[in-house]
Amino acid sequence: MTRAIGATWKRNSALIIFDFVFEEATEFGPTIVEDLARKFLGEDHYLDVDPHPKNRAQFGIPPLRADHTPIDPYGDEGCVFHEDLEGQALREELWIKRCSETNFTCALFICGFLHTLSLSYRLQSAGFSVEQAGIYMPYPKLGGT
Numbered sequence: 001m002t003r004a005i006g007a008t009w010k011r012n013s014a015l016i017i018f019d020f021v022f023e024e025a026t027e028f029g030p031t032i033v034e035d036l037a038r039k040f041l042g043e044d045h046y047l048d049v050d051p052h053p054k055n056r057a058q059f060g061i062p063p064l065r066a067d068h069t070p071i072d073p074y075g076d077e078g079c080v081f082h083e084d085l086e087g088q089a090l091r092e093e094l095w096i097k098r099c100s101e102t103n104f105t106c107a108l109f110i111c112g113f114l115h116t117l118s119l120s121y122r123l124q125s126a127g128f129s130v131e132q133a134g135i136y137m138p139y140p141k142l143g144g145t
Contacts (some may be wrong), residue, residue, distance in 0.1 A: 008132060011052070013102050016105050017106065018044050018106045019035060019041060019045060019099075019104055019105050019107070019109065020037075020041070020047070020102065020104035020105075020106075020107040021037040021041065021045065021046045021047075021087050021108045022046075022047050022049050022098070022099060022102075022107055022108070022109040022110070023046070023047070023048055023049065023050075023109075023110045023111070023145070024048075024050040024095070024110065024111035024112060024115065025048040025050065026048070026050045026051070026052055026053070027050070027051060027052035027055065028049060028052075029048055031048075033046075033110055034046050034048070039133060042069045045064075045104075047098060049094070049098045049099070050091060050094075050095065053092070055104075056091070059090075060090065061087060061088075061090045061091055061094065062086075062087055062090075064080075064084045064087040064088070065082075065084040065087070066084075067081070067082040067084075068080060068081045069082070069083060072074040073132075084100060085115070088115070089118075091130070092115060092118060092122050093122070095111075095119065096119075096123060096126050097124050097130075099123070099126075099128065100105050100126060106131075113135045114137075116134075117133065118134040118137055118143065123136065
């Protein structure tokens, strides 16, 4: 049986229905998605895959570094953020493990957009079929156009 991660509401005029929701909620729930999954899919069809930063050490995940370099140290031109690749990789590997330990046919995985591609590749490497890797970016809500 092929297990798929990701879902679109419409693909080639066919509705894809998921029976499980994974979310990077970092133990800050219940989230809106968690409430909806429990309401429409049932009590055991949702999993927050990401441990709270205070609980990550028990999974071998170090505290994430939050490094940045100012573009103009004397002005207010923003900065370049440096991602903690090792820490983020360990988080995503834990998420894959948790997906692998869960019984589902087709799931929706909700995570931050910076994880979209790397997580999709990790899921495929773990034997999952990734139907779609989509990004929702609410630019108007973020002050952009």
